[in-house]
Amino acid sequence: MPISQxxxxxxxxxxxxxxxxxxxxxxxxxxxxxxxxxxxxDYQSASTRxxxxxxxxxxxxxxxxxxxxxxxxxxxxxASQTEAxxxxxxxxxxxxxxxxxxxxxxxxxxx
Numbered sequence: 001m002p003i004s005q006x007x008x009x010x011x012x013x014x015x016x017x018x019x020x021x022x023x024x025x026x027x028x029x030x031x032x033x034x035x036x037x038x039x040x041x042d043y044q045s046a047s048t049r050x051x052x053x054x055x056x057x058x059x060x061x062x063x064x065x066x067x068x069x070x071x072x073x074x075x076x077x078x079a080s081q082t083e084a085x086x087x088x089x090x091x092x093x094x095x096x097x098x099x100x101x102x103x104x105x106x107x108x109x110x111x
Contacts, residue, residue, distance in 0.1 A: 013060065021060055024070035028052050031075065039082060051078055 013021065029049060033040040039048040055077040056070050064070055 017060065017065065020065065020067055021056055021070065024067045024074070025049075025053055025056050027067070028056070028071045028074045031071070032078070039078065048078065051081060 029040075029052060032048070032052070038044065052074045055074045059070055059073050064073070
């Protein structure tokens, strides 16, 4: 489910905010796919994308606009909601690629 459908039905956001939320969603999804998580597999991708989108929108409704916080929050929420699912790496955790200094590399945001 594209985030744009949920944005229209879950609150009012100006065009600039919608663009930023969409970029955060797209980046979170790319990070998850790159991680090799089973949650990004075709058979789970629709429900995973919906969870990511809904959490980004929920954070935005609470006033969060920082794209990195939106991405981190959505991925952390997804990890906490899916502990029972088999994930890459240690049980209950989504292993995300890092640069060694704690940062998660991802596509550049155009916000």
